[in-house]
Amino acid sequence: MKGWQQYWRQFSLFALLALVLTGCGKDELSALKPSGPVAAMQFDLMKLSSAIMIGVFIVVMAIFTYVLIRYRKRPGQQGIPKQVEGNHALEILWTVIPFLLLIIMAIPTVTTGFALHKEYPKEEAVQVKVTAHQFWWEFEYPDLGVATAQDLVLPVGKKVQFVLSASDVKHAFWIPALGGKIDTNPGQENKLWLQADKTGIYYGKCAELCGASHALMDFKVEVKEQADFDTWVANMKGVQAKEPVTATSPLAAEGQQIFDKSCLGCHAVAGKGGKMGPNLTNFADRERVAGIKAHTPQNIAEWLKDPQKMKPGNKMPNLNLEENQVKALVEYMETLSVSEKK
Amino acid sequence: MSAHASHAPNRSGLWDYLTTVDHKKIAILYLIAGGIFFLAGGLEALLIRLQLMYPEIELVGAKTFNELITMHGTTMIFLAVMPIIFALMNAIVPLQIGARDVAFPFVNALGFWLFFFGGVLLNTSWFLGGAPDAGWTSYTTLALNQYSGIGVDFYVLGLQIAGLGTLIGGINFLVTIINMRAPGMTFMRMPMFTWSSFITSGLILFAFPAITVGLVLLMFDRLFGGNFFNPDAGGNVVIWEHLFWIFGHPEVYILILPAFGIISEVVSTFSRKRLFGYSSMVFATALIGFLGFMVWAHHMFTTGLGAIANTLFGLATMLIAVPTGIKIFNWLLTMWGGQIRFPTANLFAVGFIPTFTIGGMTGVMLAVPPADYQYHDSYFVVAHFHYVIVGGLVFGLFAGLYYWWPKMFGKMLNETIGKWNFWTFFIGFHLTFFPQHFLGLMGMPRRVFTYLKDQNLDMGNFISTIGAFGMTIGTILFLINVVVAAKSSKRAPADPWDGRSLEWAIPSPPPEYNFVQTPLVRGLDALWVEKMAGNKGMTPAEPIGDIHMPSPSFLPFLMSLGLFVAGYGFIYHNYVVVVIGLLLTLGCMFTRSVKDDPGYHIHEDELEEKGVKA
Ligand code: HEM
Numbered sequence: 036m037k038g039w040q041q042y043w044r045q046f047s048l049f050a051l052l053a054l055v056l057t058g059c060g061k062d063e064l065s066a067l068k069p070s071g072p073v074a075a076m077q078f079d080l081m082k083l084s085s086a087i088m089i090g091v092f093i094v095v096m097a098i099f100t101y102v103l104i105r106y107r108k109r110p111g112q113q114g115i116p117k118q119v120e121g122n123h124a125l126e127i128l129w130t131v132i133p134f135l136l137l138i139i140m141a142i143p144t145v146t147t148g149f150a151l152h153k154e155y156p157k158e159e160a161v162q163v164k165v166t167a168h169q170f171w172w173e174f175e176y177p178d179l180g181v182a183t184a185q186d187l188v189l190p191v192g193k194k195v196q197f198v199l200s201a202s203d204v205k206h207a208f209w210i211p212a213l214g215g216k217i218d219t220n221p222g223q224e225n226k227l228w229l230q231a232d233k234t235g236i237y238y239g240k241c242a243e244l245c246g247a248s249h250a251l252m253d254f255k256v257e258v259k260e261q262a263d264f265d266t267w268v269a270n271m272k273g274v275q276a277k278e279p280v281t282a283t284s285p286l287a288a289e290g291q292q293i294f295d296k297s298c299l300g301c302h303a304v305a306g307k308g309g310k311m312g313p314n315l316t317n318f319a320d321r322e323r324v325a326g327i328k329a330h331t332p333q334n335i336a337e338w339l340k341d342p343q344k345m346k347p348g349n350k351m352p353n354l355n356l357e358e359n360q361v362k363a364l365v366e367y368m369e370t371l372s373v374s375e376k377k
Numbered sequence: 378m379s380a381h382a383s384h385a386p387n388r389s390g391l392w393d394y395l396t397t398v399d400h401k402k403i404a405i406l407y408l409i410a411g412g413i414f415f416l417a418g419g420l421e422a423l424l425i426r427l428q429l430m431y432p433e434i435e436l437v438g439a440k441t442f443n444e445l446i447t448m449h450g451t452t453m454i455f456l457a458v459m460p461i462i463f464a465l466m467n468a469i470v471p472l473q474i475g476a477r478d479v480a481f482p483f484v485n486a487l488g489f490w491l492f493f494f495g496g497v498l499l500n501t502s503w504f505l506g507g508a509p510d511a512g513w514t515s516y517t518t519l520a521l522n523q524y525s526g527i528g529v530d531f532y533v534l535g536l537q538i539a540g541l542g543t544l545i546g547g548i549n550f551l552v553t554i555i556n557m558r559a560p561g562m563t564f565m566r567m568p569m570f571t572w573s574s575f576i577t578s579g580l581i582l583f584a585f586p587a588i589t590v591g592l593v594l595l596m597f598d599r600l601f602g603g604n605f606f607n608p609d610a611g612g613n614v615v616i617w618e619h620l621f622w623i624f625g626h627p628e629v630y631i632l633i634l635p636a637f638g639i640i641s642e643v644v645s646t647f648s649r650k651r652l653f654g655y656s657s658m659v660f661a662t663a664l665i666g667f668l669g670f671m672v673w674a675h676h677m678f679t680t681g682l683g684a685i686a687n688t689l690f691g692l693a694t695m696l697i698a699v700p701t702g703i704k705i706f707n708w709l710l711t712m713w714g715g716q717i718r719f720p721t722a723n724l725f726a727v728g729f730i731p732t733f734t735i736g737g738m739t740g741v742m743l744a745v746p747p748a749d750y751q752y753h754d755s756y757f758v759v760a761h762f763h764y765v766i767v768g769g770l771v772f773g774l775f776a777g778l779y780y781w782w783p784k785m786f787g788k789m790l791n792e793t794i795g796k797w798n799f800w801t802f803f804i805g806f807h808l809t810f811f812p813q814h815f816l817g818l819m820g821m822p823r824r825v826f827t828y829l830k831d832q833n834l835d836m837g838n839f840i841s842t843i844g845a846f847g848m849t850i851g852t853i854l855f856l857i858n859v860v861v862a863a864k865s866s867k868r869a870p871a872d873p874w875d876g877r878s879l880e881w882a883i884p885s886p887p888p889e890y891n892f893v894q895t896p897l898v899r900g901l902d903a904l905w906v907e908k909m910a911g912n913k914g915m916t917p918a919e920p921i922g923d924i925h926m927p928s929p930s931f932l933p934f935l936m937s938l939g940l941f942v943a944g945y946g947f948i949y950h951n952y953v954v955v956v957i958g959l960l961l962t963l964g965c966m967f968t969r970s971v972k973d974d975p976g977y978h979i980h981e982d983e984l985e986e987k988g989v990k991a
């Protein structure tokens with residue numbers, strides 16, 4: 036039997052595969068490309084533990100391969116192998132060595148563990164209250180007096196203290212590139228701090244099965260320079276203190292009428308509206324539609340025509356809009372911006 | 378029927394199997410039922426993988442996908458691998474300890490039928506309004522009425538009924554192993570498979586009550602508005618997680634320990650050496666069983682238990698690596714210096730070692746809570762637990778089936794097909810699950826029915842799906858092998874592998890009374906000891922005489938059927954049906970209590986005639 040040769044062939048195949056796969060991975064998404072101190076600490080622990088484990092694996096595989104080659108039964112082999120009961124020295128050896136390796140892992144586990152569970156007061160960190168809903172995310176900045184949804188906006192290089200909960204079922208809040216993950220439990224609050232060291236867009240995910248569209252419960256994290264962040268907050272505050280502005284074009288005005296009638300019950304714009312669905316004050320500034328699709332008029336229209344198609348099981352009803360109503364609404368929604376213009 | 382009938386009532390075919398209390402036939406029932414559920418769970422897995430073959434495709438919808446993952450996980454754990462383990466335990470443990478029977482044959486049959494009807498109940502949900510879709514963990518509040526359909530009621534009642542069967546099955550094995558050992562079979566002479574079955578049964582005894590309690594509470598929440606888990610009414614969602622994992626974590630060890638036992642037997646037999654470090658193996662098994670109860674919260678690191686709890690549970694979890702490592706090195710040293718042969722059974726056992734090592738390694742990595750905040754609920758975890766349950770347990774079960782098939786059925790499985798079976802399954806397995814480690818680290822959460830195009834997750838998912846085809850081919854080859862073996866007219870010898878333990882001392886398949894005379898055990902590897910002493914077989918510990926056997930009974934079937942019927946009554950809130958079902962069950966219990974059934978005897982002159990027929 037030449038099984039071991041085949042085994043090696045496979046092994047090298049997997050090694051190759053591993054290399055290729057690690058090579059890719061999207062910066063905005065991958066836990067292997069940390070962009071902040073939390074993810075970096077976690078990545079260090081991953082590297083340490085996988086290094087130790089790969090070391091162990093190499094030892095096991097070395098003995099394994101040697102044994103399989105050396106002690107295969109050969110044709111015509113005579114006699115019965117020596118029946119060995121055991122060997123106390125060896126058995127103690129492979130009890131003690133793993134124990135020592137575990138201690139090496141245990142020390143940073145404990146220190147990092149406690150570091151990640153620190154809680155930062157508002158003097159040291161931006162406070163963000165996260166509420167997870169089927170299947171969207173609500174973000175409130177209680178100290179800044181603004182609220183948004185789907186796109187989380189953060190200042191670069193600053194600690195952010197999250198307080199998280201859920202309104203319906205359990206979800207989990209995960210931004211792999213910034214650090215992982217904490218559950219949002221209905222009826223309870225959890226804490227998590229993160230920090231982004233580079234500006235840009237990061238991808239966030241819901242990691243706990245929460246119903247049909249769990250897979251689509253994505254959000255984006257927009258990390259801005261502090262000054263830009265301050266401007267954003269000021270703009271948001273300005274807009275959210277007011278009534279919705281009257282639309283500019285006639286088509287948008289028509290859209291606004293429909294919106295006020297059919298949508299404000301659930302969605303807030305500026306200072307008005309309900310909290311059942313995402314706050315749409317800065318909708319036009321968002322990176323994605325529904326957290327998943329590119330922000331284009333076609334995708335907005337598609338969502339309005341049949342929300343269940345894009346995100347099955349979500350709580351927004353089909354409003355049975357006509358083509359021209361959809362057009363007007365899209366036109367209006369694209370005016371919902373707090374920044375100068377995209 | 379006279380009080381001491383001297384003949385087994387003449388039963389045959391289906392009726393025989395519906396009424397049997399013979400542990401070897403119950404083993405076959407478990408194997409068939411578990412095998413069918415394994416195919417169902419495998420089909421579900423294949424559909425899951427097909428849906429994820431390319432980004433953003435629509436093969437099954439989001440809801441169906443959630444049903445598929447829920448049913449796949451639930452089916453595989455509770456209805457496929459558990460029963461196949463019970464099949465091997467039933468077929469082999471009494472033989473290994475030199476017993477004529479198990480301690481409670483009637484209870485043994487009842488255990489099977491409860492499992493079977495529970496599993497059938499659960500699976501009928503597919504046709505009766507939708508399967509459960511809240512994940513095999515059924516976390517609340519997702520699993521409450523407001524957020525999920527009737528499927529979860531099937532989950533609750535199906536698992537409750539099946540779980541009762543498992544619990545009493547476990548108790549039966551505990552008592553059997555404690556009480557029914559042949560003279561000289563001390564605890565420290567028991568084969569490793571018996572040892573691991575013993576410890577597994579102990580874990581079942583303590584773990585299953587936790588899920589039973591959890592399921593009762595969930596049932597009250599769902600059926601009667603109990604609000605245990607409903608935060609809007611003061612309930613607490615995290616309690617469910619604790620109850621589930623206090624059961625769920627030991628469950629993982631309930632599954633893997635028997636596989637360890639099988640690997641120990643197979644590796645030692647095919648190296649022609651005794652197991653290296655037997656006593657440390659026993660100790661390690663017991664320690665793993667014990668630690669298995671201490672670490673459930675490592676499934677809940679992200680739940681928000683706090684730094685202290687997470688750290689303690691993390692460190693406790695890491696400790697399990699020590700006894701597990703002992704086992705792996707002991708297997709390697711068992712082969713060291715041996716004469717290793719590679720029939721399919723040993724290929725699976727040898728393939729198990731590196732595969733399970735990888736699963737164990739990622740397990741230690743998961744035990745580091747700060748890092749687990751990244752791994753948790755991602756594809757990394759999916760890769761990890763499949764390395765353990767498929768690469769560990771399923772490889773172990775294949776090894777055990779190839780090894781003991783001749784003993785159970787009196788036919789040898791074909792080696793050529795067996796080798797193809799191994800290689801397709803082995804390569805398919807690694808192709809499927811190895812890339813998933815990276816998918817998880819690259820940001821793919823688990824239980825997602827699709828993933829978006831621009832996220833670099835395409836290739837890993839594609840490879841993974843291709844691998845699933847490999848495993849499918851492997852499984853089909855096994856089925857072909859079973860058919861080929863059944864058709865072949867060649868009978869398996871009593872001891873085809875030059876075995877070491879007692880089951881190889883009697884014919885294949887064993888007669889219904891197992892041992893004509895109870896054997897006298899004179900050391901570890903009882904049969905090997907006799908072989909080395911130049912004896913042709915075991916020395917008997919008793920003279921030949923009449924053998925007492927328990928009578929077959931239809932009551933276990935009916936008793937389970939009653940609960941099955943009552944289950945539907947609960948699901949559809951029809952309490953007349955509940956009462957009818959429960960009356961049937963209670964009536965059977967009453968009958969069993971008052972009816973005097975002392976069994977029958979097989980006379981001396983009839984011995985050596987009866988064999989189990991498959
Ligand atoms: C035929 C080979 C198998 C394949 C291709 C396969 C594939 C999968 C996939 C793709 C998932 C869903 C992962 C996710 O998105 O969360 C899954 C989940 C799962 N599998 Fe398997 N699997 C296989 C065999 C098994 C076996 C033999 C077991 C257990 C003995 C098992 C236990 C589980 C469990 C417990 C889950 C989690 C279900 C849940 O999330 O509720 N699988 N499997």
Ligand SMILES: [Cu+2]
Pocket residue numbers: 167168170205206207241242243244245249252
């Ligand atoms: Cu969610």
